[in-house]
Amino acid sequence: MDVLKSKQQVSTYIIHSQEEEIKRIAFELHEGVGQNLYSILTGLQFVESAAQEPHMKNYLREMESLIEKTIQEIRLLSVELHPPALTTLGLLPAIKSYIKLYTSTFGILVELESTGKENSIPERNSIAVFRVCQEALTNIAKYADTSNVKMNFIWNNDELKITIHDFGKGFKLEEHDDHHHSSGLAAMKERMLLTGGKCIISSKIGEGTSIDLSLPL
Incomplete structure (x- = not known):
């Protein structure tokens, strides 16, 4: 019985340690990578507003769409790892x-x-x-x-x-x-x-x- 209890304690400790690391990674993804991508998106939108050539505007819009999709994927991954709520x-x-x-x-x-x-x-x-x-x-x-x-x-x-x-x-x-x-x-x-x-x-x-x-x- 003591052996079983000891194994459960070890399993609990490992899971708790993993969850703490997961929480840290989730925070870094959301607050670090996610925020950096949002800043890049804002910058691209500013450049697009000043661009004159139609092909350049289209290219910038494609890049903006890709970054928006990436931000959404990072948000989902962050919540999957550890939801703030x-x-x-x-x-x-x-x-x-x-x-x-x-x-x-x-x-x-x-x-x-x-x-x-x-x-x-x-x-x-x-x-x-x-x-x-x-x-x-x-x-x-x-x-x-x-x-x-x-x-x-x-x-x-x-x-x-x-x-x-x-x-x-x-x-x-x-x-x-x-x-x-x-x-x-x-x-x-x-x-x-x-x-x-x-x-x-x-x-x-x-x-x-x-x-x-x-x-x-």
């Missing part, structure tokens, strides 16, 4: 913010419902649950072949329950052999285990996949 506002607002970017990127509509009174969650647990939801949504975009997802948050006094159902093509868990997908599912279960919670995954061919999370509060 997770630290400042909490889990549910962070999920809502991520869903907006997710839908605009993948075209998958996520219907989110929350019932009960939202409780505060320790940051480590909040990050863990966010990562699991993020992995679930990423897997849906890659594998589910669906355009609709339903996500429910159910807040109780001592427990948060989250369900995610994708209405996609589903798969057989016992026959699943995609290494990246299966390792992602295992990581989701491991993260929830380290919070004292659970992650249960079920799937049926033609009916979609459901992920049920529970987190003690």
Whole structure:
């Protein structure tokens, strides 16, 4: 039992250290690289306004469009790495913010419902649950072949329950052999285990996949 507890402590420490580094990188991307690109975009727009030749104006507009797209991609990457709302506002607002970017990127509509009174969650647990939801949504975009997802948050006094159902093509868990997908599912279960919670995954061919999370509060 002591060996198991020690392994969990090591896993928790590693994950926490990784998250701190991820948070730093996300901040540098958004505040450093993103801001520098925005300054370049502003400069190009100024040059375009002064340009006389039509071909030069067109070229500058193409460059502006490319930089705008790059800024959007960096913004999405920064939020995927560590959403600012997770630290400042909490889990549910962070999920809502991520869903907006997710839908605009993948075209998958996520219907989110929350019932009960939202409780505060320790940051480590909040990050863990966010990562699991993020992995679930990423897997849906890659594998589910669906355009609709339903996500429910159910807040109780001592427990948060989250369900995610994708209405996609589903798969057989016992026959699943995609290494990246299966390792992602295992990581989701491991993260929830380290919070004292659970992650249960079920799937049926033609009916979609459901992920049920529970987190003690």
